[in-house]
Amino acid sequence: MTIPAPSQADLDWAMALASRHRRPAELHDAGVAELAAAGGVLRRAEDGESVTNAVLLAAHDLLHTQVPYQLGGSSLRRLAEFLVGRGVVPKPGDYEGRWWLWWPKCGRGPCRDCGKTRSLTRYSARFGNEYRYLCGRCRSAERQQIAQQAGRLLAMQDPRQPASTPAPTTLTPSIQAPAGSTSVPSPSGRDWESYVIRLDELLGALGWAGFDLPEEWDSDFDPQEGALLFATLWRGDGGLDVQYSPHQQILALQPFDDVTGDWPDSYSLLKDSIEVPVAPSGQQAVTAVAAAAGQAGLLDATHVRVADSAPPEAAQAFTLRRIRRIFQPAAAFRQLPLPDLLREVTENEWLNAYLEWVVGMTGHDVAPDIVPDAAALGIAAWCWRNNTAVEDHHLESDVLMARVNIAVTRITQQHVCPVEGIDWDGLKNDLTDPQSALPDGTPVCSLFGSGWTEVAATVTAELDRWRHLDHEVLGPETTLILMSIGGSTSYTESWWGQGRWLTICRRVIDDATAAGLPLPPPYDQRGPDALLADLDAPDEVPAPVLDWLIDLPDAGVHGPRGLRMHPVTRPPQHCWDPYWLTDGNPSPGPRTMSARPPGVAP
Incomplete structure (x- = not known):
């Protein structure tokens, strides 16, 4: 040619x-x-x-x-x-x-597997695969397929496995020391592949919550302790160390310590280590890791503030860095210099109001990361409950309003993707659908009576406004960041849909039982563990139970608090204290941008 x-x-x-x-x-x-x-x-x-x-x-x-x-x-x-x-x-x-x-490494075009034009990531040639460009959904499907095929292969090759035993979901090599031996046999290449596949499975919830899972893991082997995989996971400037010991069957999430000084703008997302027992296959361990990560706040947006010990210029540096990380993706999407993009944003009166109130005040300490579940809460809060006629037609009880909020959040979660962004059209159709109903079958529209027409119209207007901003001004990444911040303010800190939800419920239940308050029927007979399990879907428990959780009606003025007032709903706080500010030195500028954690935009 x-x-x-x-x-x-x-x-x-x-x-x-x-x-x-x-x-x-x-x-x-x-x-x-x-x-x-x-x-x-x-x-x-x-x-x-x-x-x-x-x-x-x-x-x-x-x-x-x-x-x-x-x-x-x-x-x-x-x-x-x-x-x-x-x-x-x-x-x-x-x-x-x-x-x-x-x-x-990343681009936009037709996905190799589904053929749809989407955001693509190039994945490396390992486990017998070629270099390929896949969308996020097809990559997730590929991971599951690899695990299933590996499990079937092992089932065929292992004569010790009974025919009636279901094939494991991942490669599960022999990880125990031979009988009479005090050492672990050195893993084969196939064994190492199985460990990485299982580790990707175990960390799936963190991957969905915006953490960069490495394509390559550091590894080590000790004849006494067995294999070890380890790496630092990053979300923005926040890091945590992960260690996986397949022979010990332990996954450890540990505080990150910048001992080399390579990441001057970083901070640890954990204060204490978390160890989770994990079997070499099965969903139970995946659920346990997700629960531990949720309890630690790792599945929600990070709340970070400038350390009190930092010099005055730290606050300004922190603000400027946050602005760049929010809007640099939008500048790239529009192919504009960042100052030009920011000028256009400030000239949009409505968007500027959101930025001043939600991003700059109530969400001033929320790190600018893409956290899909937080973004779903942001949409529910600012495109449904606020800036619409929903509050003007407040339902007859807080319990009923909470049920509707949960229903809206469930719908919204289905239309938020960290790769594809927010499907505003699908969201609008589902939120205004007259057939949309609570778990008991009650149509949401019927709860608002004659006010539903105004509710649907104002919700539609708000969603259309954000759709325009997403497609014409901000692009999908910045829009997801702004919605993640919007879903992580004090307004939503007691809402269902966050990773800490069950941890918050557990604390409310424990405080109530410690104070001698009876649990609501039927849990006064079934017990607190049964109540906590059912609160995973709070819109399906009886109304008196949800009412009890919200306010603890028998607690009295000085008694324990329910969801509405309990301090446990406040998310964990982290401190930003870069060493280049603690000694009065100016920012290293380009060094910070070049020596940054993977996936962190300067």
């Missing part, structure tokens, strides 16, 4: 670029004309002209084979981004098997 001859402007551009790297006598050497030709193709594609996939690929290959990387690398990477966007991806052995070095 030949590509069009370059224009004079393309030649001038290539000569100017080459002059930065070569002496004048070398400007007509091989590579400059090819750079001009490939650059012309790239320019036309960027200008929106019709350029075929074959021509784009030919321009890419011309740069790869004929132009030194230091000269054509930028154009090579940009052409690769265009190709990914059109679903053109190299085979594993193409370009000496090293194409992944310059092809983008």
Whole structure:
């Protein structure tokens, strides 16, 4: 495939670029004309002209084979981004098997498996897979498929496993020391693969909550202790250390300590270590890890403030860093310089009001991360309960209002994806659907009577407003961040849908029983554990039970508190105290941006 001859402007551009790297006598050497030709193709594609996939690929290959990387690398990477966007991806052995070095890690285009145009991530060639670009949903399905296939394979290969025993959901190699031996046999490559697959399973709840799960884990082996996988997980500037000991069957979540000083803006998301017993297969351990992470607040948005011991300039540095992390994705989405994007945002009166009140005041300590369940609460709070006619038609009891809030949150959760963003159209259809009902079958619209028309209209207007901002101004990432902050303020800290929900309920129950208050029927007979289990779905318990949880009606003025007033609903707080501010030194600037945790936007 030949590509069009370059224009004079393309030649001038290539000569100017080459002059930065070569002496004048070398400007007509091989590579400059090819750079001009490939650059012309790239320019036309960027200008929106019709350029075929074959021509784009030919321009890419011309740069790869004929132009030194230091000269054509930028154009090579940009052409690769265009190709990914059109679903053109190299085979594993193409370009000496090293194409992944310059092809983008993330992009947007047709997913290899489902074919839908979505946000894509490139996944590495391990466990027998090739390098491939997948959307978040297909990656999740792939993980499950790998685990299921591995379990079936092991079941066929292990003659000791009875035929009536269901195949395990993951690879489960022999992890016990041989009889009479005091040491653990060294794991095979297949064993290590099984450990990583299981670890990904165990940490699924943290992955959904916005933590970057590594594609590669550090590992070690000791003949006495067995295998060990470990890494630091990051969400924004917050970190925690993970250690998985498959032979000991222990998963440990530990405080992060920046002992090397490589992450000056970081802070630990844990104060104490958490150890969870985990079997080599099965859902029970996955649930136990999620429960432990939820109890520690790791599944909710992080609340962080500047340390009291930090100098005055720390507050300003913290605010500026937070603004960049909120709006840098929007600037990239719009392809605008950040100051231009911020100027447009401040000129939007309605959005600016949300930013001042929700983000700047009630949510001033919420870290700007994408936490899907928090975003769902944000939508329920600010597109349903607030800024609409819902409060004008407040239902007859707080219990009934709570049931509707939970129903709205359940619906919203189905339309929030950390990869795809928020499906505003689907959300609008479901929230205003006359058939939408509580668990007992009561239509939500019937509860508002004649006021439903106004409720539906104002909810629709609010969702449409956010849809416009998402699609035209902010982009999906910044919108998710803003909604995650909106779902993490004092307004929603006692709502169902957060990761700490059962921990909060447990504390209310324990305080009530310690004070001698009777549990509501039928749990006065069934006991507190049964009540806690049923409160996982609080909209399905009898109304007197939910009413008891909200206010503890028999507690008295000085008695224990229910959900409405209990201090346990306040989320854990973390301190931001970067060492470069504690000694009066200025911010290291570029060093902070270059030496940052994976996935942290400067």
